[in-house]
Amino acid sequence: MIVKGRSLTKAFHRRCDVVVVGTGAGGAMCARQLARAGRDVVALEMGGFHRPSEFTQREDEMLPMLFQERAARATKDMSVTVLQGRGVGGSTVHNTNLCKRTPDAVLDEWARRFGVSGWSPAEVAADFAATEKDLSVSVLGEAQLNAANRIMKTGTEALGWKGGFLSHNRVGCVGSGFCELGCAFNAKQNALKVLIPDGLAAGLDVYSDCEVTAVKVERGRAVGVSGRYVDADGLPLGEFEVSADAVVLAGSAVGTAALMLRSGLPDPHSEAGRHLHLHPGAPVAGVYDEPVLGWKGIPQSWEVMEFLDFERDDKRVWIVGNFAHPIGTATNLPGFGPEHARLMGEYAHLVVFTPMLHDRTEGRVTVTRRGRIQLQYTLSAGDREQMALGLRESARLHLAAGAKRVVVPFVEPVEVTSERDLGLITAERLGPLELPVLAVHPMSAARMSGSAKDGVVRPDGRHHQVENLYAADGGLFPTSIGVPPQISIYTAGRIVARHVDAALPRAS
Amino acid sequence: MSGAAREPSSVAITRRRLLRWGVGGTLLLGVGSLVWRARRAPLAEPAWAAGPWKVLSRVEAVIVAAVAARLLDPGDAENAAAPDLLAVTRFFDRFLHLAHPEVRRDLRALLGAFDGVGPLSVGLPGRFVNLPLDEQARVLVRWERGPHPMRMGFTALKQLSFMAHYGRDATWPALGYDGPIVPRGYAGGEGAWFDPAWAAADGDDLVGADGRRRKASAT
Ligand SMILES: Cc1cc2nc3c(=O)[nH]c(=O)nc-3n(C[C@H](O)[C@H](O)[C@H](O)COP(=O)(O)OP(=O)(O)OC[C@H]3O[C@@H](n4cnc5c(N)ncnc54)[C@H](O)[C@@H]3O)c2cc1C
Ligand code: SF4
Numbered sequence: 193m194i195v196k197g198r199s200l201t202k203a204f205h206r207r208c209d210v211v212v213v214g215t216g217a218g219g220a221m222c223a224r225q226l227a228r229a230g231r232d233v234v235a236l237e238m239g240g241f242h243r244p245s246e247f248t249q250r251e252d253e254m255l256p257m258l259f260q261e262r263a264a265r266a267t268k269d270m271s272v273t274v275l276q277g278r279g280v281g282g283s284t285v286h287n288t289n290l291c292k293r294t295p296d297a298v299l300d301e302w303a304r305r306f307g308v309s310g311w312s313p314a315e316v317a318a319d320f321a322a323t324e325k326d327l328s329v330s331v332l333g334e335a336q337l338n339a340a341n342r343i344m345k346t347g348t349e350a351l352g353w354k355g356g357f358l359s360h361n362r363v364g365c366v367g368s369g370f371c372e373l374g375c376a377f378n379a380k381q382n383a384l385k386v387l388i389p390d391g392l393a394a395g396l397d398v399y400s401d402c403e404v405t406a407v408k409v410e411r412g413r414a415v416g417v418s419g420r421y422v423d424a425d426g427l428p429l430g431e432f433e434v435s436a437d438a439v440v441l442a443g444s445a446v447g448t449a450a451l452m453l454r455s456g457l458p459d460p461h462s463e464a465g466r467h468l469h470l471h472p473g474a475p476v477a478g479v480y481d482e483p484v485l486g487w488k489g490i491p492q493s494w495e496v497m498e499f500l501d502f503e504r505d506d507k508r509v510w511i512v513g514n515f516a517h518p519i520g521t522a523t524n525l526p527g528f529g530p531e532h533a534r535l536m537g538e539y540a541h542l543v544v545f546t547p548m549l550h551d552r553t554e555g556r557v558t559v560t561r562r563g564r565i566q567l568q569y570t571l572s573a574g575d576r577e578q579m580a581l582g583l584r585e586s587a588r589l590h591l592a593a594g595a596k597r598v599v600v601p602f603v604e605p606v607e608v609t610s611e612r613d614l615g616l617i618t619a620e621r622l623g624p625l626e627l628p629v630l631a632v633h634p635m636s637a638a639r640m641s642g643s644a645k646d647g648v649v650r651p652d653g654r655h656h657q658v659e660n661l662y663a664a665d666g667g668l669f670p671t672s673i674g675v676p677p678q679i680s681i682y683t684a685g686r687i688v689a690r691h692v693d694a695a696l697p698r699a700s
Numbered sequence: 701m702s703g704a705a706r707e708p709s710s711v712a713i714t715r716r717r718l719l720r721w722g723v724g725g726t727l728l729l730g731v732g733s734l735v736w737r738a739r740r741a742p743l744a745e746p747a748w749a750a751g752p753w754k755v756l757s758r759v760e761a762v763i764v765a766a767v768a769a770r771l772l773d774p775g776d777a778e779n780a781a782a783p784d785l786l787a788v789t790r791f792f793d794r795f796l797h798l799a800h801p802e803v804r805r806d807l808r809a810l811l812g813a814f815d816g817v818g819p820l821s822v823g824l825p826g827r828f829v830n831l832p833l834d835e836q837a838r839v840l841v842r843w844e845r846g847p848h849p850m851r852m853g854f855t856a857l858k859q860l861s862f863m864a865h866y867g868r869d870a871t872w873p874a875l876g877y878d879g880p881i882v883p884r885g886y887a888g889g890e891g892a893w894f895d896p897a898w899a900a901a902d903g904d905d906l907v908g909a910d911g912r913r914r915k916a917s918a919t
Contacts, residue, residue, distance in 0.1 A: 243887075245885050245887040249879075249880035249881065249882055251866070252867025255863070261799075264860075264863075269848065269852065270851075270855050270856065376886050425798050427798070517877070518866040518867075518872060519862065519866045523858070523859050528840060529840075530776060530777050536780070537777055537778055537779070540876035563800075564802045564803070603844055603845055624848060625848065625851040
């Protein structure tokens with residue numbers, strides 16, 4: 193069953209075999225797998241439970257409803273906006289459904305540098321395949337390219353670059369283009385549509401509007417969690433406790449690290465919250481003669497792989513289309529007043545490409561004494577070079593695709609009308625708040641490692657210091673993975689669930 | 701709770717605040733709000749500024765509206781919708797109401813600092829809300845392109861103002877944007893998966909709609 197915390201009127205206590213905190217990619221998968229294995233599982237989610245009929249395709253309503261901090265989460269210096277989900281299904285409710293496995297080179301690096309066993313390409317292949325089957329992953333094709341992605345493909349081909357169709361997890365998609373606001377057509381094969389119902393059918397209990405504020409530890413063992421149930425706006429209504437034989441944290445890289453820190457879990461090497469990766473990206477807008485209506489159709493179906501090579505440090509840029517509705521566009525275009533309004537007047541003629549970094553920069557999650565999550569992240573010199581490369585090449589792509597001009601939204605905007613102007617885009621210009629930088633893939637802040645010295649959890653998801661405590665979300669990844677992470681995170685949920693189940697006694 | 705009589709909160713220079721905003725930002729907020737308090741030049745308050753607001757004081761409401769009016773001024777841009785300043789101010793108020801208390805405090809301090817120090821940052825006397833429009837625009841450009849703490853302030857004001865403005869249907873025709881394609885409450889995509897047997901136990905009934913008993917107990 194699903195219990196909506198916003199309707200509860202008194203404190204509650206539950207006992208179960210496993211309590212899972214967070215119902216996004218990692219949490220929903222882990223909870224479903226454990227429920228299917230016959231465990232009594234409770235999943236707690238701080239956000240609401242929303243059905244497709246509530247996805248109104250309006251930014252003013254969906255951004256506060258579906259995103260952490262009403263879509264205003266950002267790094268402490270405000271230089272990177274970090275979009276993350278909040279609600280049953282987590283970030284999978286409003287993600288753009290791109291599906292890629294963790295690259296083999298990345299998995300190999302984890303084994304080599306972090307002693308991560310059990311995650312070699314051969315060992316995880318079956319789990320990846322099972323995840324892809326669960327989510328009905330398929331390759332997009334010519335028929336699903338919208339006008340903006342078709343322009344991107346034209347540019348890629350004109351330049352002779354490496355590019356191709358992306359894979360996605362949609363069934364019954366009508367190409368409405370509102371993916372980042374939740375799907376009113378219920379076409380996303382995500383945690384909310386696939387895994388939660390599967391889990392419910394297997395006996396899983398989901399409590400929405402229930403924010404966990406502490407992991408309870410007794411004599412070195414996790415014994416449950418406590419928190420508060422909240423109203424539709426996230427304001428506290430009352431308290432709850434869930435006791436369990438095992439606790440799985442899946443509140444995302446940020447949420448899990450923050451909960452570990454808030455709970456004061458033993459952390460002798462101060463690892464919790466460190467090593468945050470974000471896959472930062474920045475918009476490069478091309479203005480085209482003909483109206484493109486870039487908000488219509490599947491937002492991302494084509495990728496450019498020319499500048500992404502997992503064996504090389506100087507090729508860490510993935511370029512993908514990225515269209516936003518009016519609020520998302522307005523907040524990322526430079527300037528204000530009439531100048532900004534005129535640029536917005538060209539909205540129907542804009543196509544946006546985003547270079548996204550396979551980042552080496554390591555940021556940090558911290559929590560203030562009053563429980564506010566703070567993120568620190570300052571692009572390293574190497575990543576600034578890569579970002580500049582990505583911005584230049586995205587602008588070049590626009591020119592090759594026929595843009596009449598390209599706007600790189602620096603505080604003092606750079607307008608590119610010919611290749612000569614590309615030299616204006618340099619790493620030196622990339623100080624904090626020089627350019628709107630956006631991140632939607634937080635990872636690594638509670639990373640796994642064979643050694644407690646450089647990781648929070650073991651390769652099976654088990655906490656290095658606390659018994660019966662696990663993590664199962666994007667926080668596990670020891671490095672950036674350089675590709676959209678949902679498939680990797682769903683798969684991590686599956687792998688960790690297997691270990692949790694194996695570690696718990698079976699009732700005779 | 702009505703905040704009508706309250707002024708922007710003053711800013712103590714604490715270690716924690718230093719850590720959060722950096723030295724420059726802390727000095728800016730601290731000096732800004734002190735200057736703001738010392739100067740209290742008279743201010744024209746339209747009737748609507750009285751609220752009711754959940755968080756904003758009357759003065760803060762005027763500051764928000766003045767800042768938003770400049771940020772969202774469409775000038776001669778074709779067809780662009782004029783801002784609805786009351787709607788933008790309501791948006792700020794609601795955002796502040798639901799924000800973490802630390803965010804609320806910092807944003808309110810920013811409003812005071814911007815009004816008080818903003819003009820000084822371009823060498824002008826007086827408060828932002830009383831400046832001529834072109835001077836107000838100069839202040840905003842200075843904050844947009846100035847040292848990091850000013851940029852942070854500008855970014856916060858810009859993001860919130862634009863979120864409030866471009867969420868309104870009235871702004872869309874000028875963009876050529878046709879808005880949502882489903883009517884409110886459209887449920888065409890649902891039935892296929894959602895089994896009413898799982899429908900939540902609303903309220904504190906922890907016995908599922910499927911009739912299964914839960915091991916829940918009220919404490
Ligand atoms: C706009 C956008 C587009 C994206 N597009 C793609 C894409 O195309 N392809 C792709 O692979 N990835 C995409 N992603 C990223 C992907 O969706 C996420 O990486 C993935 O969902 C993260 O999984 P997770 O389990 O780590 O966290 P999440 O899915 O974010 O789930 C965490 C959940 O835990 C809850 N939670 C946190 N703390 C607590 C607490 N203390 N108590 C209770 N609950 C808590 C949160 O509310 C949230 O619901 C996108 C993300 C965004 C924001
Ligand atoms: S484009 Fe497809 S998946 Fe995205 S919101 Fe529209 S129907 Fe849903």
